[in-house]
Amino acid sequence: xxxxxxxxxxxxxxxxxxxxxxxxxxxxxxxxxxxxxxxxxxxxxxxxxxxxxxxxxxxxxxxxxxxxxxxxxxxxxxxxxxxxxxxxxxxxxxxxxxxxxxxxxxxxxxxxxxxxxxxxxxxxxxxxxxxxxxxxxxxxxxxxxxxxxxxxxxxxxxxxxxxxxxxxxxxxxxxxxxxxxxxxxxxxxxxxxxxxxxxxxxxxxxxxxxxxxxxx
Numbered sequence: 227x228x229x230x231x232x233x234x235x236x237x238x239x240x241x242x243x244x245x246x247x248x249x250x251x252x253x254x255x256x257x258x259x260x261x262x263x264x265x266x267x268x269x270x271x272x273x274x275x276x277x278x279x280x281x282x283x284x285x286x287x288x289x290x291x292x293x294x295x296x297x298x299x300x301x302x303x304x305x306x307x308x309x310x311x312x313x314x315x316x317x318x319x320x321x322x323x324x325x326x327x328x329x330x331x332x333x334x335x336x337x338x339x340x341x342x343x344x345x346x347x348x349x350x351x352x353x354x355x356x357x358x359x360x361x362x363x364x365x366x367x368x369x370x371x372x373x374x375x376x377x378x379x380x381x382x383x384x385x386x387x388x389x390x391x392x393x394x395x396x397x398x399x400x401x402x403x404x405x406x407x408x409x410x411x412x413x414x415x416x417x418x419x420x421x422x423x424x425x426x427x428x429x430x431x432x433x434x435x436x437x438x439x440x441x442x
Contacts, residue, residue, distance in 0.1 A: 229291040229413075230257075232280070232315060233406040236272060236308030237300030237328040238344050238384070239265035243275035244403030245283040245290075254404045258282030261400070265345075268307040276311070292321050292413075294406050296328035298423035299352040299365050300344070305422045313420060325420040326409035329354040329365050331401030332382050334408045340396060341378040343370075343387045351387050352425065367425040 227250045235242040244259035260275035260282070280287060295312035298305045309325070316323035333342040333356035343351040346367045353373050354364030363374070370390040381388045382396040389395075398405075 227413075230283075230285065230289055231292045231294055231407050232276065232290050233294045233403040234272065234276065234308050234312055235296030235328055235331065235401045235406055236268040236304045237296045237298045238304075238400050239263055240400035241268050241271040241275055242296075242401060242403065242406075243272060243279045244406075245279050245285060246294075246403050246407045248407050254407045256403050257285070259403050263400075265304070268304045272307055272311055276315075287315075287319060290315075290319055290321055293319075293323045294410055295323065295325055295420065296331055296401055296406060297325040297420060298328055299346070299367065299425045300328060300423070301347065302422075302424060305424070309420050309422060322415070322417050323420065324410045324413070324417045326406060327354070327361070327365060327423060328401050329383075330361060330409040331405035332398050333361065334359045334405050335398075336380075336382065336396065338379045339377050341373070341375060341381045341391065341393065343373070343381060343383040343391070345384050345387055346425075351384075351390075365423060365425065 229248045231246045233244045233246050241262040245257040247255045258279045260278040262271045293312045293316050312323050329342045340356045343353045346352045352367050354361050380396050381391045381393040382398045
């Protein structure tokens with residue numbers, strides 16, 4: 227079965243939108259893409275990137291058969307932009323929306339055992355390990371010194387954070403459109419709900435969590 231897929235991800239500094247042609251033999255071809263590297267512009271850049279990608283592919287929104295979105299791990303604000311947009315597109319167009327782990331979109335095409343890391347801020351990384359493109363551990367969030375490298379032979383993901391590991395680096399810094407589509411398992415007719423992978427509590431805390439009592 228052939229599908230025309232809108233692939234988006236906002237879990238990293240890359241605001242990614244692309245139109246990908248997918249067939250039942252798991253062959254994926256990018257028809258058009260727009261990727262902006264700006265970790266503070268998810269809300270501003272995602273919709274223009276989607277519109278530009280669809281126009282670049284010579285298509286309209288009505289030509290889309292499915293939406294694939296990265297569900298993290300990533301920061302709350304970035305994930306909310308991408309996942310809410312994906313859900314809205316799916317609802318408006320009447321097409322299924324598939325959520326995938328953003329780290330899988332980086333590790334899915336790897337060979338051997340590979341560690342994938344992305345920026346979790348607070349001097350921490352989101353990470354997962356892959357063997358021949360299949361996730362075998364993670365996703366988790368840790369300080370780099372606490373990441374169980376195991377028998378990983380290389381590291382992929384954010385260059386600044388991959389540099390913290392004494393491993394050869396694979397030149398895949400962000401989730402790719404082909405990787406996002408390739409990470410969808412079995413393409414069920416009715417995909418499950420979109421579940422964000424925050425992996426830790428948000429920075430904001432309630433008054434009670436901060437030990438502040440509000441007079442009644």
